[in-house]
Amino acid sequence: MSITARVFLLILFLGGLGLGTARWFVGPTRNAIVIGYQTGVDPTKLAQADGLYDKALGKPVIWRKFDSGTDVITALAAGDIDFGDLGSSPLAVAATRQLPIATIALISRLGRSEALVARGGAGITTPADLVGKKVAVPFISTSHYSLLAALGHWGIDPARVQVLNLSPPQIAAAWARGDIDAAYVWDPALGGLKVNGTVLTGSDQVARWGAPTFDVWVARRDFAKANAAVVEAFVRVTIAAQDTYRREGARWTAGSREARAIAAVTGSRVEDVPNLLASNDYPTAAEQASPALLGGGLAQALANTAAFLKAQGKVDRILIDYRPYLDPTGVRRVAEEQNHARTVG
Numbered sequence: 001m002s003i004t005a006r007v008f009l010l011i012l013f014l015g016g017l018g019l020g021t022a023r024w025f026v027g028p029t030r031n032a033i034v035i036g037y038q039t040g041v042d043p044t045k046l047a048q049a050d051g052l053y054d055k056a057l058g059k060p061v062i063w064r065k066f067d068s069g070t071d072v073i074t075a076l077a078a079g080d081i082d083f084g085d086l087g088s089s090p091l092a093v094a095a096t097r098q099l100p101i102a103t104i105a106l107i108s109r110l111g112r113s114e115a116l117v118a119r120g121g122a123g124i125t126t127p128a129d130l131v132g133k134k135v136a137v138p139f140i141s142t143s144h145y146s147l148l149a150a151l152g153h154w155g156i157d158p159a160r161v162q163v164l165n166l167s168p169p170q171i172a173a174a175w176a177r178g179d180i181d182a183a184y185v186w187d188p189a190l191g192g193l194k195v196n197g198t199v200l201t202g203s204d205q206v207a208r209w210g211a212p213t214f215d216v217w218v219a220r221r222d223f224a225k226a227n228a229a230v231v232e233a234f235v236r237v238t239i240a241a242q243d244t245y246r247r248e249g250a251r252w253t254a255g256s257r258e259a260r261a262i263a264a265v266t267g268s269r270v271e272d273v274p275n276l277l278a279s280n281d282y283p284t285a286a287e288q289a290s291p292a293l294l295g296g297g298l299a300q301a302l303a304n305t306a307a308f309l310k311a312q313g314k315v316d317r318i319l320i321d322y323r324p325y326l327d328p329t330g331v332r333r334v335a336e337e338q339n340h341a342r343t344v345g
Contacts, residue, residue, distance in 0.1 A: 032060040033230065036072045036081040039065065039168070039266040040186050040215055041276035042108045043245035047237050049261035056233040067167040068138040076101055082223045083234060087142030088214040088298075092305040095325040096315045100221040102327035103298065104231055105238045106288050107215035111204035112279035114143050114186045114213070116150060117197040122181035127154040127200060130161050133181035136174060139165040140314060142213040145305060146203045147184040148312055149211035158312070187276055188267040204279065211308070212301065224327070235330030242282040249277060285335035294328035 037048065047053060054061040064081060066072045069090030075081045077099055085107065086094070094101060116135075118124035124133060130151070137144045151158050166174060168189040174180045175193055182200070183193060203213050217238060224231045245252070252258040254271045262277075263270040288294050299322035306318045 032062045033057055033083070034062045034064060034081045036064050036066050036075055036084040038067070038069070038072070038085045038186075038215075039188055039268070040085075040108070040113060041262060041266050041268050041273055042215065042280060043241040043249075043277065043282060044107060044238055045262045045265045046244075046258050047241040049265045052241070053234065053237050056237045057230050058233070059230070067169060068141055070138070070140050073099065076218070076220055079220065082220055082227075084218050086216055086218050087145075088212075088216065088301060089142045089145035089305055089309070090140050091216060091218065091325070092302045092309060092322075093140050093315055094218075095302060095322050096306050096317060096319055098319075101218045101325065102221055102224055103216045103218050103294065103325055104224070104327050104330055105217045105235045106283050106293060106298075107217060107238070108280040108282055110142060110207070110213045110215060110280055112202040113190070113276050114146060114184065115190060115194075115202040116147060116182060116184040116200045117190065117193040118182045118200055119175060119178070119180065119193070120196045120198070121178075124182055124198075124200070127151075127156065130156060130182060130200075132160065132162070134162045134164055134179070136164045136166040136171045136180045136183040137185065138167055138171075140309075142203070142215070143184040143186060145308065146206045146211060146213055149206050149209065149308065150184075150201050153206070153209045187272065188269070191269045191272045202279075214298070214301070219327075232330045232333065236334060239285045239288075239331065239334050243284070245277065245282060246284075252277065285331050285338055289328045289332040289335045294326050294331055296323060296326070298326055299323040 035053065048063065064075070066075070069087045072081070072084040072086055073090055073094045076084050076094070091103065122133065123129060135147065137147050147163070148158060151161065164180065168185050171180070171183045171185050172189045172192050175183060185193070207213065217234070219231055253274055259270050259273040262268070262273050268276065283293060291297055302322040302325070303318060306315055309315045310318055
């Protein structure tokens with residue numbers, strides 16, 4: 001099947017699930033680079049706020065905010081964006097559907113920045129109380145995968161829970177109206193839920209139960225092939241932002257310029273930003289390039305995610321090999337340069 005046919009079928013698939021709409025063209029010609037981002041809190045948001053990506057890429061940059069990974073997938077399939085911020089669960093779906101994209105860098109290994117929260121007054125004090133309750137989550141997101149994994153860990157059949165497909169803004173609105181009993185989501189919606197809710201578990205705990213999740217940057221393959229230098233520059237800014245946080249993150253307090261800038265980009269409460277940053281893990285360039293991650297290990301994690309989603313009826317197959325959807329070229333080059341600098345120094 002041709003790439004164009006696969007993309008067409010992917011858009012039909014996403015539209016059929018109600019996971020976003022797309023314009024009917026692939027690979028538009030334009031002068032600007034379009035980057036699709038989501039509202040998770042991480043060090044790259046400071047680089048975004050400070051215009052570091054814009055300066056490094058050498059072309060005009062347009063930033064487009066998305067509420068879920070499925071919307072990012074649809075935009076990638078339509079050629080509306082060149083780079084996209086995806087969680088590992090929607091990435092597994094996109095790769096399984098053979099969307100022509102490549103994972104070029106990790107944004108974070110997710111921890112407490114995504115969590116399952118029970119609304120005060122909903123009568124939920126233990127996981128068993130979720131049975132029969134309305135639990136909202138964006139479908140095919142990392143939060144969705146983590147919710148299903150948590151229910152499995154607790155021995156709760158998802159069919160006994162009213163799992164609702166809502167975007168983060170819809171979750172916040174439904175929560176305020178009292179229409180839902182619990183939700184698994186990320187910031188800024190998560191911060192609002194915590195005000196009058198109780199956290200039942202976070203993605204850090206779910207990872208320890210055997211279901212880790214990641215956020216990554218992907219690029220369309222056609223764009224990456226035609227703009228290799230741009231992709232490398234993008235990866236360099238990403239790694240530099242993470243390195244800066246490891247060195248200086250302790251100073252990024254709620255009153256800092258950095259926290260305010262990240263809050264402005266994500267919509268999170270500025271007082272939540274330091275803890276949200278600290279709740280995730282940001283692998284170094286060497287770690288990202290290693291066999292454990294973009295060097296191959298992430299392919300197995302995607303296969304495991306796809307297998308789980310297939311058991312839940314969310315995908316209809318599992319690929320033999322997910323390595324073609326990983327491209328460690330940029331992180332490997334940065335890692336080699338950093339290692340050489342340390343050796344020389």
